[in-house]
Amino acid sequence: xxxxxxxxxxxxxxxxxxxxxxxxxxxxxxxxxxxxxxxxxxxxxxxxxxxxxxxxxxxxxxxxxxxxxxxxxxxxxxxxxxxxxxxxxxxxxxxxxxxxxxxxxxxxxxxxxxxxxxxxxxxxxxxxxxxxxxxxxxxxxxxxxxxxxxxxxxxxxxxxxxxxxxxxxxxxxxxxxxxxxxxxxxxxxxxxxxxxxxxxxxxxxxxxxxxxxxxxxxxxxxxxxxxxxxxxxxxxxxxxxxxxxxxxxxxxxxxxxxxxxxxxxxxxxxxxxxxxxxxxxxxxxxxxxxxxxxxxxxxxxxxxxxxxxxxxxxxxxxxxxxxxxxxxxxxxxxxxxxxxxxxxxxxxxxxxxxxxxxxxxxxxxxxxxxxxxxxxxxxxxxxxxxxxxxxxxxxxxxxxxxxxxxxxxxxxxxxxxxxxxxxxxxxxxxxxxxxxxxxxxxxxxxxxxxxxxxxxxxxxxxxxxxxxxxxxxxxxxxxxxxxxxxxxxxxxxxxxxxxxxxxxxxxxxxxxxxxxxxxx
Amino acid sequence: xxxxxxxxxxxxxxxxxxxxxxxxxxxxxxxxxxxxxxxxxxxxxxxxxxxxxxxxxxxxxxxxxxxxxxxxxxxxxxxxxxxxxxxxxxxxxxxxxxxxxxxxxxxxxxxxxxxxxxxxxxxxxxxxxxxxxxxxxxxxxxxxxxxxxxxxxxxxxxxxxxxxxxxxxxxxxxxxxxxxxxxxxxxxxxxxxxxxxxxxxxxxxxxxxxxxxxxxxxxxxxxxxxxxxxxxxxxxxxxxxxxxxxxxxxxxxxxxxxxxxxxxxxxxxxxxxxxxxxxxxxxxxxxxxxxxxxxxxxx
Amino acid sequence: xxxxxxxxxxxxxxxxxxxxxxxxxxxxxxxxxxxxxxxxxxxxxxxxxxxxxxxxxxxxxxxxxxxxxxxxxxxxxxxxxxxxxxxxxxxxxxxxxxxx
Numbered sequence: 009x010x011x012x013x014x015x016x017x018x019x020x021x022x023x024x025x026x027x028x029x030x031x032x033x034x035x036x037x038x039x040x041x042x043x044x045x046x047x048x049x050x051x052x053x054x055x056x057x058x059x060x061x062x063x064x065x066x067x068x069x070x071x072x073x074x075x076x077x078x079x080x081x082x083x084x085x086x087x088x089x090x091x092x093x094x095x096x097x098x099x100x101x102x103x104x105x106x107x108x109x110x111x112x113x114x115x116x117x118x119x120x121x122x123x124x125x126x127x128x129x130x131x132x133x134x135x136x137x138x139x140x141x142x143x144x145x146x147x148x149x150x151x152x153x154x155x156x157x158x159x160x161x162x163x164x165x166x167x168x169x170x171x172x173x174x175x176x177x178x179x180x181x182x183x184x185x186x187x188x189x190x191x192x193x194x195x196x197x198x199x200x201x202x203x204x205x206x207x208x209x210x211x212x213x214x215x216x217x218x219x220x221x222x223x224x225x226x227x228x229x230x231x232x233x234x235x236x237x238x239x240x241x242x243x244x245x246x247x248x249x250x251x252x253x254x255x256x257x258x259x260x261x262x263x264x265x266x267x268x269x270x271x272x273x274x275x276x277x278x279x280x281x282x283x284x285x286x287x288x289x290x291x292x293x294x295x296x297x298x299x300x301x302x303x304x305x306x307x308x309x310x311x312x313x314x315x316x317x318x319x320x321x322x323x324x325x326x327x328x329x330x331x332x333x334x335x336x337x338x339x340x341x342x343x344x345x346x347x348x349x350x351x352x353x354x355x356x357x358x359x360x361x362x363x364x365x366x367x368x369x370x371x372x373x374x375x376x377x378x379x380x381x382x383x384x385x386x387x388x389x390x391x392x393x394x395x396x397x398x399x400x401x402x403x404x405x406x407x408x409x410x411x412x413x414x415x416x417x418x419x420x421x422x423x424x425x426x427x428x429x430x431x432x433x434x435x436x437x438x439x440x441x442x443x444x445x446x447x448x449x450x451x452x453x454x455x456x457x458x459x460x461x462x463x464x465x466x467x468x469x470x471x472x473x474x475x476x477x478x479x480x481x482x483x484x485x486x487x488x489x490x491x492x493x494x495x496x497x498x499x500x501x502x503x504x505x506x507x508x509x510x511x512x513x514x515x516x517x518x519x520x521x522x523x524x525x526x527x528x
Numbered sequence: 529x530x531x532x533x534x535x536x537x538x539x540x541x542x543x544x545x546x547x548x549x550x551x552x553x554x555x556x557x558x559x560x561x562x563x564x565x566x567x568x569x570x571x572x573x574x575x576x577x578x579x580x581x582x583x584x585x586x587x588x589x590x591x592x593x594x595x596x597x598x599x600x601x602x603x604x605x606x607x608x609x610x611x612x613x614x615x616x617x618x619x620x621x622x623x624x625x626x627x628x629x630x631x632x633x634x635x636x637x638x639x640x641x642x643x644x645x646x647x648x649x650x651x652x653x654x655x656x657x658x659x660x661x662x663x664x665x666x667x668x669x670x671x672x673x674x675x676x677x678x679x680x681x682x683x684x685x686x687x688x689x690x691x692x693x694x695x696x697x698x699x700x701x702x703x704x705x706x707x708x709x710x711x712x713x714x715x716x717x718x719x720x721x722x723x724x725x726x727x728x729x730x731x732x733x734x735x736x737x738x739x740x741x742x743x744x745x746x747x748x749x750x751x752x753x754x755x756x757x758x759x760x761x762x763x764x765x766x767x768x769x770x771x772x773x774x775x776x777x778x779x780x781x782x783x784x785x786x787x788x789x790x791x792x793x794x795x796x797x798x799x800x801x802x803x804x805x806x807x808x809x810x811x812x813x814x815x816x817x818x819x820x821x822x823x824x825x826x827x
Numbered sequence: 828x829x830x831x832x833x834x835x836x837x838x839x840x841x842x843x844x845x846x847x848x849x850x851x852x853x854x855x856x857x858x859x860x861x862x863x864x865x866x867x868x869x870x871x872x873x874x875x876x877x878x879x880x881x882x883x884x885x886x887x888x889x890x891x892x893x894x895x896x897x898x899x900x901x902x903x904x905x906x907x908x909x910x911x912x913x914x915x916x917x918x919x920x921x922x923x924x925x926x927x
Contacts, residue, residue: 263551263555263754263755263756264551264554264555266756267554267555267755400864400866400867401863401864401865401866401867402866428550429896430841430842430863430864430895430896430897431842431863431864431867431868431896431897431898432863432864432867432896455551455554456554478819478820494550494587494898495868495898496868496871496899498864498867498868499866499867499868499869499870499871501866501867545840545843546840546842546843546897546898546901546904547840547841547842547843550842550898574908574911574912574918575836575837575904575905575908577918578903578904578905578907578908578918579901579904579905581904582900582901582903582904582907583900583901583904585900586898586899586900586903587898587900608917608918608920611920611921612918612920615920615923615924645921645924646921646923646924647924
C-alpha cells in the first residue's frame with residue numbers, strides 16, 4: 009500500500025493496472041513522444057458504399073471480438089438510444105468481455121448498462137462517472153475489474169498516450185450522409201456539439217456512424233469528416249428528443265440556490281479579473297446555471313462583455329450571447345435544445361473538440377485561458393478537496409465531468425454548493441472520495457458564506473478584492489463546524505479492501521480509489 | 529441601536545415545512561416569523577407547534593430576531609400555542625388580528641404566568657401586534673401602549689382591506705390611512721412601525737414602487753412574503769452612501785459649531801435644527817446597525 | 828403511556844420524516860427505518876426515536892419511519908406529534924420546565 013501526496017492510500021497494483029500516484033496538479037511533464045493511434049490508413053475506391061443495412065452488419069464488418077474496446081459519446085444524455093441498441097446487438101452476436109469506454113455513462117433504462125455487465129457482455133468500464141443501477145452494482149463488487157474514471161480532458165490524453173485504445177467507436181449523429189460526414193447540430197434528434205466524439209473518430213480502429221436522419225451528400229454542417237469513418241448505419245431512432253433536453257434547461261426557483269448563485273456572481277464581479285474580455289463557464293448544475301442570470305445583470309450594470317464562455321452550454325448562456333454580452337461561445341456540449349440549435353444559427357457559437365476544451369496534454373486548451381469556472385460538488389473538505397463521485401452513504405452518484413480540469417487550469421475556480429442537503433453535510437472534515445485537489449480550488453460559495461482557500465495561487469488577490477465588498481467571508485472550518493452542529497456527526501461507512509474504482513487525475517496519476525462498501 | 533434591534537425585514541415561514549424552516553435561517557431577513565396561524569391547516573396545528581418549538585430550541589439561527597406568530601386570540605389553539613411558544617423562548621410572540629388593547633393585556637398576562645411556571649425571566653418575551661381590521665386600526669394608539677412587552681405593530685393589509693370591503697391594489701391608496709394610523713400610534717408609543725406585505729412575488733418593480741411609499745411615510749420595517757423580496761426591502765431601510773455622507777456633514781457642522789461656540793450652525797446655507805440633528809443621528813445609527821462602516825461618528 | 832390507535836405525522840418532503848406509529852401491546856418497541864441517510868445517521872435516528880418514546884414512557888409501539896433527510900429536531904418534533912396523536916393526549920409543555 010502506498011500513500012499519494014494527498015494522503016490517500018492506494019495499492020501499488022490493481023490487477024494489471026499499475027498505479028502511478030498523484031504528485032501534484034502540474035507535476036507530470038509532457039510525455040515527450042508521438043500520439044498513439046489505432047486509426048488505420050484506408051483505401052476506398054469510388055463506387056464502394058460505406059452503408060451497412062443493420063447494426064449487426066456493421067459490427068460484424070468491424071471485426072469486433074471478445075475482449076475488445078468499444079466507445080460512445082454522451083451528447084444525447086438521458087435520451088440516448090444508440091448505446092442500448094448497439095449493446096443489444098453485440099449481446100445477440102455472443103461477443104463478450106468488452107471494455108466499455110464511453111465519454112460518460114448515462115443512466116439509460118430498459119435495458120440498463122448493468123444488464124450487460126451481468127450477462128458478461130461488458131467486462132471493464134472506463135468513463136468519467138457512473139451512477140444509478142450500474143453504480144450500485146459496481147459498489148457491491150459485481151465487476152471483476154475496477155472501473156477507471158477520468159475527468160473529461162483526461163480521456164483524449166489517455167487515448168493519445170495509448171492507455172486507452174479503442175477498437176470500435178460508435179458515433180451517434182443526428183444527421184449524416186451515406187459517406188460518414190455527420191453532425192449533431194441538425195436533425196430531429198439534434199444534440200448540439202459532438203465535442204466528446206472527436207477523439208474517438210481520430211484514434212479508434214473502426215468508426216461506425218449511427219444515425220436516424222440520412223441527408224443528401226455531402227452533409228452540411230459537418231462536425232465529423234468522412235475521412236475518419238468506416239461504416240454508416242441508419243436506424244429508426246437514435247434518441248428521445250424529450251429526454252435529450254427539450255426547450256431550455258430548467259432554472260432553479262429554490263431561494264437558497266438563488267442566494268448561492270447571486271453570491272457567486274457577486275464574487276466574480278468583485279474580482280479584478282472581471283473586466284472586458286473575461287472568460288467563464290458554469291457547467292451543468294442548477295446553481296451554476298442560475299449564476300449566469302446574476303452574472304449577466306452585473307455585466308449589464310458595469311458595461312462589461314465577456315470574451316468567451318466555455319464548456320457545456322445551456323440556454324442561459326445563449327441568451328447572454330444574444331444580448332451581446334459574450335463575444336464567442338465555445339461548446340464542447342449542449343445541455344438543451346436551444347443550445348443545440350444555436351451552433352447552426354449563431355456565427356460565434358461554435359462547436360469544439362473536448363480535447364480543445366480540457367486536455368492538459370496537447371499544445372494548449374481553452375481552459376488554460378479561462379478566468380472563472382463555477383463548479384458543483386457533492387462534498388468539499390476543510391482542505392478544499394472536492395468529491396464529485398460518491399454520496400454520503402458511499403453510493404456512486406456523481407461524475408468527474410470537467411471539474412478537475414476546470415480547477416486545474418482556470419484562474420478562479422469556484423465551488424458553489426449548499427452546506428447541507430437534507431441531513432447530508434456538504435462541507436466535511438475529509439471527503440469520501442478525492443477527485444479534485446484542494447489547492448486548485450480558489451473559493452467555496454455557500455448560503456452560509458464564502459470561504460477562500462489560503463492555499464490557492466490567487467488567494468491574496470481574491471481576498472483583497474473581496475474585502476472591498478460586504479460579501480460575507482468565513483473560514484472553511486467554520487462552515488464545517490456549522491453544518492456538523494446541524495446534522496450531528498455521521499457514522500463512517502465501512503469498506504472492504506477491494507478497489508472497485510480508480511479515480512485518475514488529469515495526468516493519469518491516481519488521486520484516489522473507491523472501495524467496495526461492506527454489507528452489515 | 530444594537531444589531532438585534534434591526535427590524536428592517538421579517539420573513540414568515542410556515543410551521544409546516546422543515547426544509548423551509550431550516551433554509552430560512554440563511555436568508556438575509558433581520559427577523560424570522562415561524563407561523564402557527566395562516567400557513568398551517570387546522571389538522572396540522574399540533575404538528576406545527578412541535579416543529580416550531582423544536583426548530584427554535586435546537587436549530588435557532590444566530591444573529592436573527594426570532595418570532596412565533598400564534599393563532600388568533602379567540603381560537604381554540606391559543607392556550608396551547610402560548611405554552612409551546614413561551615417555552616421556545618423566541619424574542620417575540622406575534623399576535624394576529626389584534627383589535628382591542630385589553631386583548632393584548634390578556635395575552636401579556638398569560639405569557640407572564642407561563643414564564644413564571646417555566647422559570648424564565650418575566651417580561652423577557654416581547655410582543656408584536658398585527659393590525660388586520662378597521663377596528664384594530666382605529667384602536668392602534670391604545671394597542672401600541674397596551675403592554676410594556678409591545679415593541680412593534682404591523683399592518684396586515686389583506687385582511688384589513690377585506691374588513692373594509694375595499695379592494696387591495698398595488699398603488700395602496702386603500703390602506704394609506706391605516707398605514708398612517710399605525711405609524712403615528714407607533715411613534716407616540718415609541719415602538720417599531722412595520723409596513724404591510726407586498727404580495728405579488730413576481731412583480732419586483734411593483735415592490736420597488738411600494739417601498740417608495742414605505743420609506744417616505746417613515747416605516748421602520750416591512751414584512752416579506754418570499755425570500756426574493758428580502759434584499760430589496762433591506763436596501764429600502766438602509767441609508768444610501770449619499771444620505772450617510774450628508775448625515776456626517778450635519779453632525780460635523782454641529783461639532784464645529786459647538787467647538788467654536790458660535791451658537792448657530794449651518795450646513796449648505798441652511799440652519800441645522802434639532803429635527804435635522806435627530807434625523808442625522810438616526811441615519812448613522814441605521815447605517816451602523818446595517819453593518820456599514822461609518823468612520824468617526826460624532827457623539 | 829399507552830398508545831390507543833395508529834397515528835401518522837410528517838410528510839415525504841425533503842428534510843422531513845413520515846412516521847407511522849402503531850400500538851404494539853406487549854410487543855415492546857419495534858422500529859422499521861427507511862432513510863436516505865441510513866448508513867450515516869440510521870443509528871442516530873433510532874436513538875432519537877427511543878428517546879422520545881422514553882420521555883412519554885411508552886413501552887410498546889411499532890414505529891415505521893420514512894426519512895428524507897430530517898434533522899434531529901424534526902425527527903423529535905414528528906415523534907412527539909405522533910405519540911400525542913396515537914395516545915389521544917395533549918402534550919404537557921410544562922414537563923420541560925426547570926421548576927424554581
